[in-house]
Amino acid sequence: MNLFIEKFKEVLYSVIPVSIIVLVLNFTFVPLPFAVLIRFIIGAVFIILGLTIFLLGVDLGITPLGSMAGSNLTKSNRLWVVVASGIVLGFFISIAEPGLLVLANQIDFITDGQISNISILIVVSLGLAIMVAFGLIRTVFNIPLYKILSILYFLILILSFFATPEFLAIAFDASGATTGVLAVPFILALAIGISSMKKDSKSSEKDSFGLVSIASVGAILSVLILNFFSGATEFSANLELEVSETSSVFRPFFNEIIPVMLESFLAILPLLIILTVLQKIAFKLTKRAYLRILKGFIYAFFGLLLFLVGVNAGFMEVGSIIGYTIASFDNSFYLIIIGFVLGIVTILAEPAVHVLTHQIEDVTSGYVKRVAVLTALAIGVGLAIALSMLRIIIPSIQLWHYLLPGYILAISLTYIVPKLFVGIAFDAGGVATGPMTATFILAFTHGAADAVEGADLLIDGFGMIAMVALTPIITLQILGYIFNIKSKKGGLPENE
Numbered sequence: 441m442n443l444f445i446e447k448f449k450e451v452l453y454s455v456i457p458v459s460i461i462v463l464v465l466n467f468t469f470v471p472l473p474f475a476v477l478i479r480f481i482i483g484a485v486f487i488i489l490g491l492t493i494f495l496l497g498v499d500l501g502i503t504p505l506g507s508m509a510g511s512n513l514t515k516s517n518r519l520w521v522v523v524a525s526g527i528v529l530g531f532f533i534s535i536a537e538p539g540l541l542v543l544a545n546q547i548d549f550i551t552d553g554q555i556s557n558i559s560i561l562i563v564v565s566l567g568l569a570i571m572v573a574f575g576l577i578r579t580v581f582n583i584p585l586y587k588i589l590s591i592l593y594f595l596i597l598i599l600s601f602f603a604t605p606e607f608l609a610i611a612f613d614a615s616g617a618t619t620g621v622l623a624v625p626f627i628l629a630l631a632i633g634i635s636s637m638k639k640d641s642k643s644s645e646k647d648s649f650g651l652v653s654i655a656s657v658g659a660i661l662s663v664l665i666l667n668f669f670s671g672a673t674e675f676s677a678n679l680e681l682e683v684s685e686t687s688s689v690f691r692p693f694f695n696e697i698i699p700v701m702l703e704s705f706l707a708i709l710p711l712l713i714i715l716t717v718l719q720k721i722a723f724k725l726t727k728r729a730y731l732r733i734l735k736g737f738i739y740a741f742f743g744l745l746l747f748l749v750g751v752n753a754g755f756m757e758v759g760s761i762i763g764y765t766i767a768s769f770d771n772s773f774y775l776i777i778i779g780f781v782l783g784i785v786t787i788l789a790e791p792a793v794h795v796l797t798h799q800i801e802d803v804t805s806g807y808v809k810r811v812a813v814l815t816a817l818a819i820g821v822g823l824a825i826a827l828s829m830l831r832i833i834i835p836s837i838q839l840w841h842y843l844l845p846g847y848i849l850a851i852s853l854t855y856i857v858p859k860l861f862v863g864i865a866f867d868a869g870g871v872a873t874g875p876m877t878a879t880f881i882l883a884f885t886h887g888a889a890d891a892v893e894g895a896d897l898l899i900d901g902f903g904m905i906a907m908v909a910l911t912p913i914i915t916l917q918i919l920g921y922i923f924n925i926k927s928k929k930g931g932l933p934e935n936e
Contacts, residue, residue: 444496451491457785458876459484461778462758469774470765475687476758482693483754486746491621491875494538494743498625501736505715506533506626510633512722513576522580522634526573529630530655532714534565536707538747539620539878543905546756546882547610550897555610559666564614567662568655572627575654579634585650586854586862592657593851599664600840605899607670609839611663612906615656616873619909622740624871627652653866656909692753697745700752704744712737747875756883763887772833775888779829782881783822783908790874793817800864800916808923816919820911821872825881828904832888832895839903846910853917861920868916869909877908 462480466472472480509529513522534540544557544564578588600608619627631651715737719730766775787793797810797817831837854862881904889901 443499444492447495447499448488448492451488451495454789454874454876455484455488455491457789458782458880461782461785462762465762465766465778469769470762472758472761473687475689476761478689479692479754480758481754482689483750483758486693486750486753487755487875487879490743490746490748490750492743493739494747495621497736497738497740497743498622499736501715501733501740502533502622502711503625503629504733504736505711505718506629507633508723509714509718510630512633512718514580514634519577519580522576523573526576526630527569529714530569530572530627530658531565532710533623533626534568534618534659535561536711536744537618537620537623538744539617539873539875540564540614541703541707541748542751542756542878543613543617543882545752546886547902550886550901555670560610560614560663563662563666564618564659567658567660567665568618568623569658571658571661572630572651572655574658575631575651576634578654579631579651584859585653585866586851586859588654589657589854589862589866590851592654592661593847596657596660596664597844597847599661600844603664603667605838605896606902607663607667609899609902609906611660611667612839612843612909613902613904614663615659616869616905616909617878618659619652619656619869620873620878621875623655624652624867627655628867650863650866653863653869656866656869693749696749696753700748701745704741704748707744708737708741751879755879759880759883760887760890763884763889764891765887767832767888767891775829775833776826779884780822780826782884783825784818786874786876786881787818787821787872788814789876790872793871793874796864796868796871800919804923807926808919813916813919816915817868817872817912820915821908824907824911825885825904828885828907829888831903832885832892832900835892835894835896835900839899839906842907843910846914850910850913850917853914853921857917857920858924861917861923865913865916865920868912872912873905873909877905881908 459481466477506529509525513525516522540561541557544560547555547560548557577583578585603611628651715733719725723730725733763775766778769775793814797813800808800813801810827842831839831842850865857865885904886897886901889895889897892900895901
């Protein structure tokens with residue numbers, strides 16, 4: 441019960457600030473139809489309960505599976521086992537990621553099925569899976585992370601020159617969305633499981649970070665490659681704001697239950713099969729321990745069900761309406777300011793960010809204060825969303841105008857900051873793109889792109905998650921650089 445209350449508080453702090461902003465906007469600038477407002481409130485309750493139960497399930501079932509799988513992979517001492525397991529585990533953990541499910545459905549909805557949710561789920565998960573396997577090989581052979589990331593992002597840069605703007609935006613958004621509340625703890629557990637078996641404790645500490653960042657690169661590469669084979673060059677993007685279609689409060693929730701139940705079941709089933717197979721051939725857990733993990737899987741299923749019903753029936757609709765309405769104002773400044781505030785509120789309320797800031801303070805023995813990290817992250821993510829709104833208002837600003845210099849800076853920093861911070865910073869990109877970013881702010885962005893004349897719903901409506909994922913990489917590496925300078929002045933050992 442204590443764990444449930446702890447998770448409930450985490451999620452509550454994450455969802456409530458965004459909900460308060462919506463209520464304030466409802467009574468000031470953007471009055472919502474009564475039924476829509478009530479659906480939003482019910483949706484928020486579903487999301488809070490759903491995420492709480494889901495995260496409880498992740499702690500009890502998914503994370504132990506990742507940790508035990510990592511340990512057993514190292515014991516096998518066979519490279520092909522590591523590679524094959526990395527691909528299988530990476531694929532199914534990605535396909536079950538709630539953030540990616542929401543993004544894939546949104547892409548399918550906006551493109552009217554031209555880019556189907558199934559194709560996005562499979563392609564992104566396949567890309568992530570291959571890179572998880574590659575990341576595990578890196579860990580086994582102690583290949584420096586910054587060298588790997590330099591090569592991978594150079595490859596992305598080359599592919600980006602040949603990609604259409606639509607796929608470029610979707611590729612980077614998919615990268616941020618797939619490293620969410622499920623994939624990040626699982627991949628971290630997998631990395632810790634493997635690196636903890638090493639005798640070199642210092643190397644083990646550094647190798648615990650970085651696998652998420654390599655995995656997220658796989659999502660970008662796979663979507664860019666999909667671009668070459670899709671054959672589609674023009675898309676009929678459309679965002680239907682069906683506000684007045686139904687005045688029923690509860691009907692949208694009932695309509696979502698069956699399809700979402702099937703979606704949740706298919707997302708969790710492969711992981712359950714993997715658990716069952718590994719229990720037979722490797723884990724050999726006691727009946728009590730096995731049943732505890734099974735209980736975690738059941739929690740994860742029902743949590744995912746509640747979360748997706750809340751998102752689809754109550755949350756996304758309001759995000760789109762508010763984004764559309766604010767973008768329709770004569771003064772575009774409101775859109776930028778509200779985007780900035782949403783970014784700050786979202787990152788401050790993200791539970792994983794608090795874990796990360798404590799972690800950095802511990803790693804640096806208090807030299808880098810968590811308040812400083814939190815402030816830098818909040819301002820960075822606020823700017824990321826504000827810049828995304830600016831791109832919608834001024835369509836001549838392309839996504840690559842932000843991403844190219846951003847990633848050049850991020851990769852350049854990897855050569856001068858302590859290597860421990862490189863892994864933390866790139867992993868933090870996935871931490872920052874939490875559930876609120878992948879749901880409400882994504883819908884808010886699409887609503888704004890739909891309202892602004894000259895903006896393209898696909899080209900300008902996507903790319904926001906990519907910006908949110910990029911900011912922490914730069915921010916935390918700069919903090920790492922500052923820590924390095926302070927370490928030298930203070931006579932502290934450097935984290936090389």
